[in-house]
Each structure stands twice: as C-alpha cells, then as structure tokens.
Amino acid sequence: MTATKPRKLPVQDRAKQTVEAMVEATAHILSADGPEGLSTNRIAEVAGVSIGSLYQYFPSKEAIVARLVERMLESDRALLQEALDDIDAPDLARALSEAVVVACRRQHATAPALQHLLPRLGELDRNQLVDAEVDHLIISFEAFLQRWHDELRAELREDPKALHDAVFVLVHGLRGSLNAAAQRCPERLKTPSFSHLLLRQAVAILLPSMD
Numbered sequence: 473m474t475a476t477k478p479r480k481l482p483v484q485d486r487a488k489q490t491v492e493a494m495v496e497a498t499a500h501i502l503s504a505d506g507p508e509g510l511s512t513n514r515i516a517e518v519a520g521v522s523i524g525s526l527y528q529y530f531p532s533k534e535a536i537v538a539r540l541v542e543r544m545l546e547s548d549r550a551l552l553q554e555a556l557d558d559i560d561a562p563d564l565a566r567a568l569s570e571a572v573v574v575a576c577r578r579q580h581a582t583a584p585a586l587q588h589l590l591p592r593l594g595e596l597d598r599n600q601l602v603d604a605e606v607d608h609l610i611i612s613f614e615a616f617l618q619r620w621h622d623e624l625r626a627e628l629r630e631d632p633k634a635l636h637d638a639v640f641v642l643v644h645g646l647r648g649s650l651n652a653a654a655q656r657c658p659e660r661l662k663t664p665s666f667s668h669l670l671l672r673q674a675v676a677i678l679l680p681s682m683d
Contacts, residue, residue, distance in 0.1 A: 475531040476538040476597050482529065491529055493519040495543055498536045503584035507592075510537070538596040541589055544582060545605045551578060552609065556616045564620035568674045569667075571616075572646075576661045576670070579650045583658035590651055610636070610643050617678070625680050642677050646670055 482488040497518035501510050512533050516523045530536050555574040561567035579586070593599050614635065621629060628635040649670060653660045660666045 476535045477531075478529055478535055478539065479527075479531055480529060487529075490519075490521055490525060491539075493521060494526060494530070494536055495540050498533070498540050499585050502537075502540075502588045507588050512536075534596060537589070537592070538598055540585070541593065541596060541598045542601065544585070544589070545601060548578065548582075549605060549608060553612055556612060559616075564617070564623040564679060565675060567616075567620060568678070569671050572667050572670045572674065575646065575650060576667050579654050580658055580661040583654040583661065586651070586654040587658075590655055606643065606647065610639050613643060614639050624678055628678065638677050642674055645673060 482491045494515055497515050498510065501514055501518060510533055512526055512530075513523060515533060515536060516526045519526075526536075530539070552574070556571065559567050559570045561570060593602055617624065617635070617639070624635070625638075628638055650661070653666065
C-alpha cells in the first residue's frame with residue numbers, strides 16, 4: 473500500500489502555510505481535473521512550492537490526499553457543531569429542517585472533491601477516522617436533540633438507548649443519502665424536494681406520529 477502518512481508535521485507558521493497550500497492545491501486539482509490530473513509535480517506547481525518542499529512533508533500524492541480528507545472531516549465537524557449551536561427554532565420540526573438545509577449546503581459545497589475522495593477512503597487508510605467522526609456526530613446530534621427533549625417520541629424520551637439507536641439510524645441514513653447525492657448528482661443537494669425527503673426521514677424517526 474502507498475504510504476499515506478506525512479513524513480513530518482509542520483511546526484513553524486511558515487511551514488504550516490506551506491503544507492496548507494499543498495493541501496489546498498490538491499483540493500483544487502481534484503475538483504477541476506479529477507484524479508488523473510493529480511501528481512506531486514502538479515501539486516507543487518499549483519501550490520507554488522518546490523517539489524523538494526513537498527517531499528519534505530509528504531512521501532506521495534496519496535499522503536496529501538489523505539491529509540485533505542482529514543482536514544475536510546475536521547472542518548465538517550467544526551462547521552456542523554457551530555451550525556447546530558446556532559439553531560434557535562421554536563420547535564423540533566423547524567430545528568430539524570434547519571439542520572438538514574445546513575447539511576445539504578455543506579455537502580454541495582464540498583461535492584467536487586467528495587466525488588473523488590469518497591471512493592478512495594479505504595485506499596487512503598482513513599475509514600477508521602471517518603467512523604470516529606461519524607460517532608462524534610451522533611453524540612453531538614443527541615446533545616442537540618436534548619433542547620427539544622419533550623417533543624421526541626415517548627419511547628425516545630424514556631429510554632436513552634432507544635434514542636441513541638434512533639440517532640444512529642438517522643445519521644447513517646442521512647450520511648448515505650448525502651454522500652450518494654454528492655457522488656452522482658450534486659445539484660440534487662440544492663433542490664427543496666431532496667431536503668424535504670431527508671427532513672421527512674428525520675421527522676418519522678424522532679417525532680410522534682400524527683396518525
């Protein structure tokens with residue numbers, strides 16, 4: 473397997489900027505030209521650094537792509553947490569609607585890179601990292617729901633394990649739909665009908681039936 477770990481981590485600010493420029497260049501090339509346009513020489517050129525500087529920190533282009541995955545996961549976690557914290561809805565249905573819109577907007581913004589990154593997670597040896605981030609998302613979403621605890625289905629209010637299972641199913645289901653849309657038809661992420669279907673899933677799992 474190609475080495476996907478960095479050779480060394482940057483310490484000084486200038487070194488961090490250099491590494492960041494290489495990661496940004498990788499994202500730009502993937503979005504514009506796809507994997508076939510990606511090479512260490514091309515990354516160095518777009519980043520404005522020497523090929524020697526690139527190899528000082530990364531052993532391969534795959535290692536830079538792996539770092540891009542890590543950075544996107546870190547960014548997603550921070551942005552989603554901030555979005556959840558900022559939601560101030562009068563009821564849970566409205567809160568879920570706002571959360572779905574945020575998720576679709578973020579997924580659409582990153583879709584050009586995700587189209588090439590998602591199929592390569594195993595090759596990049598980052599599946600465990602993705603799983604850890606999803607587990608963190610589940611915890612964050614459970615905490616988010618506590619703000620509207622009294623509106624949840626009775627069994628979810630009364631049984632923490634039932635709530636955890638419900639959020640597990642919901643998060644993995646939404647993530648699968650969002651990733652599939654990003655890979656196959658990113659424009660779907662901008663349509664109200666798509667976000668409404670995701671919202672209906674969330675409402676059906678979390679809120680009492682209206683029947």
